């Protein structure tokens with residue numbers, strides 16, 4: 001399963017974890033990636049070089065694994081030409097964000113294609129002597145997969161079910177398609193998780209937990225509450241995503257407020273889907289208004 005970010009500390013933790021089972025990196029035969037985000041997948045390149053293991057990923061995430069530099073620069077371009085402009089983010093802040101993506105892209109070691117094997121949504125993978133179904137759980141990432149074992153009712157939840165609601169990252173849409181609303185998509189995935197019987201959830205971050213339906217309800221309640229607060233702010237006359245971000249996340253220093261933008265866009269997407277707000281484009285910038 002996921003093998004972590006490429007740092008010395010992460011490497012040491014991995015070695016210690018393997019040692020507990022009397023294993024070393026050379027013993028690894030297969031790594032299964034839930035979604036190729038840097039904190040889940042980047043150490044795979046080093047492990048594949050050391051052990052000759054195969055790195056398995058859903059076909060949806062293949063490009064990110066073998067060519068992260070290209071994928072991050074495409075995202076940076078989309079943010080520069082579309083998303084950050086539409087959100088009303090000032091030039092200076094936009095440059096910092098693009099530079100960040102470019103940096104992550106260059107820092108991410110690609111996995112050589114010959115080490116990669118892809119699987120598809122709906123496939124069954126054998127792990128630990130039992131079969132797990134591959135489930136597509138988009139929202140945090142469009143290429144995220146989770147794994148469900150129906151007899152033991154174990155769920156490997158990646159960043160889908162976490163103690164804290166994951167960020168609905170705004171992604172570059174495929175050419176000539178509109179932006180996908182990440183938070184509404186995440187909410188649909190939450191509904192699908194709720195419908196599954198689970199005894200134990202093994203998340204991508206933190207300790208295993210039970211009572212997934214309770215966690216889902218809590219996160220849903222909070223999302224609806226924050227959505228309501230966003231609606232009130234639009235009503236008070238804050239019309240661009242940038243203005244809303246600065247009011248909503250005023251307790252953060254300006255440089256850190258961007259982290260809230262993905263969530264905020266998500267609340268606005270939900271409000272729009274419910275017909276409570278509408279968007280007008282003025283000089284290329286989204287302006288949100290409350291529908292009467």
Ligand SMILES: [Zn+2]
Pocket residue numbers: 035037040140141159
């Ligand atoms: Zn992630």
